Amino acid sequence: MTDKINDLLKRVAEFSPEAAAEVEEFRIKILGKKGELNALMEEFKRVAPEQKRELGQKLNALKNAATERIAALKAAMADSAALSAEGVEDMTRPGSADGIGARHPISIVKNQIVEIFSRLGYTVAEGPEIEDDHHVFSALNFPPEHPARDMQDTFFIEKNPDILLRTHTSSIQVRAMERTQPPIRIVCPGRVFRNEAISYRAHCIFHQVEGLYIDENVSFADLKQSLLYFAKEMFGEKAAIRLRPSYFPFTEPSAEMDVSCNLCGGKGCNVCKGTGWLEIMGCGMVDPNVLEANGIDSKKYSGFAFGMGVERIAMLKYGVKDLRLYFENDVRFLHQFDSAL
Ligand code: PHE
Numbered sequence: 001m002t003d004k005i006n007d008l009l010k011r012v013a014e015f016s017p018e019a020a021a022e023v024e025e026f027r028i029k030i031l032g033k034k035g036e037l038n039a040l041m042e043e044f045k046r047v048a049p050e051q052k053r054e055l056g057q058k059l060n061a062l063k064n065a066a067t068e069r070i071a072a073l074k075a076a077m078a079d080s081a082a083l084s085a086e087g088v089e090d091m092t093r094p095g096s097a098d099g100i101g102a103r104h105p106i107s108i109v110k111n112q113i114v115e116i117f118s119r120l121g122y123t124v125a126e127g128p129e130i131e132d133d134h135h136v137f138s139a140l141n142f143p144p145e146h147p148a149r150d151m152q153d154t155f156f157i158e159k160n161p162d163i164l165l166r167t168h169t170s171s172i173q174v175r176a177m178e179r180t181q182p183p184i185r186i187v188c189p190g191r192v193f194r195n196e197a198i199s200y201r202a203h204c205i206f207h208q209v210e211g212l213y214i215d216e217n218v219s220f221a222d223l224k225q226s227l228l229y230f231a232k233e234m235f236g237e238k239a240a241i242r243l244r245p246s247y248f249p250f251t252e253p254s255a256e257m258d259v260s261c262n263l264c265g266g267k268g269c270n271v272c273k274g275t276g277w278l279e280i281m282g283c284g285m286v287d288p289n290v291l292e293a294n295g296i297d298s299k300k301y302s303g304f305a306f307g308m309g310v311e312r313i314a315m316l317k318y319g320v321k322d323l324r325l326y327f328e329n330d331v332r333f334l335h336q337f338d339s340a341l
């Protein structure tokens with residue numbers, strides 16, 4: 001009888017069915033009323049009393065092992081049936097990889113600009129996108145009705161001409177001057193809004209990084225050197241800059257800064273329109289009127305300011321020809337920046 005028990009135990013352990021029906025068949029054969037286990041139980045009644053104890057324990061162990069094994073096989077069959085209903089048939093097939101996100105090119109370039117100036121000791125300042133006339137225009141030396149207000153077509157809010165969407169992040173610089181005395185050394189990244197027709201080179205929303213440095217004895221030479229450093233860090237060691245006289249109400253003297261075209265190396269191409277130069281920012285010495293209007297002594301302090309469009313820098317850096325691509329979230333465009341910073 002011991003041999004029969006051991007043989008059955010072995011068959012239970014080795015049983016490996018391919019379908020759920022086989023498990024049920026096996027259960028009936030072993031555990032059913034007329035099954036092998038009950039046959040052994042009948043036999044057990046007839047064994048000698050001195051063997052009862054040992055064989056009884058063996059039979060119990062066999063019964064438990066068979067019950068457990070059959071229950072486990074049934075559960076496994078039910079799971080795989082559910083999986084194949086979901087269409088997952090081959091559990092050894094490699095899974096599909098999750099795509100990881102990437103930074104938007106505008107964020108990449110904005111972070112780079114901020115990081116370059118932070119190496120020169122600038123800290124980041126931020127301010128509201130919905131502003132008032134004072135912080136965007138009046139405190140920056142734009143008199144009322146001054147035609148320079150038309151340089152930037154403004155979105156006004158709720159028929160109240162005093163509340164508007166900032167047209168430049170210079171408003172953050174005004175807030176910094178109101179709050180603190182020099183030395184002030186800040187960069188102001190942020191979204192700005194202008195009522196312009198959308199085209200490949202203009203959008204009604206774009207991003208700027210502006211900067212402001214005020215201290216004793218700050219000169220135009222400091223401005224030039226700081227911006228040359230920026231150009232070289234951003235566009236490479238070979239980058240050269242040139243400053244052309246310009247006009248802004250809040251700086252005097254004012255300039256537009258060009259950087260040598262990094263696509264043709266200054267020889268002239270269709271991106272730089274044959275000139276070898278690309279315009280990248282406005283800058284100048286802060287007008288003493290602006291310092292005084294914001295509570296800073298213009299006899300003691302002087303400073304410079306600059307401002308650039310992030311989309312434009314990113315276009316030049318990556319050779320992007322249409323500014324609208326930045327706003328459309330086409331992943332075929334965005335994935336090209338996966339490996340950047
Ligand atoms: N605020 C100017 C603009 O948005 C840029 C600028 C900033 C020019 C600082 C000079 C100095 O066009």
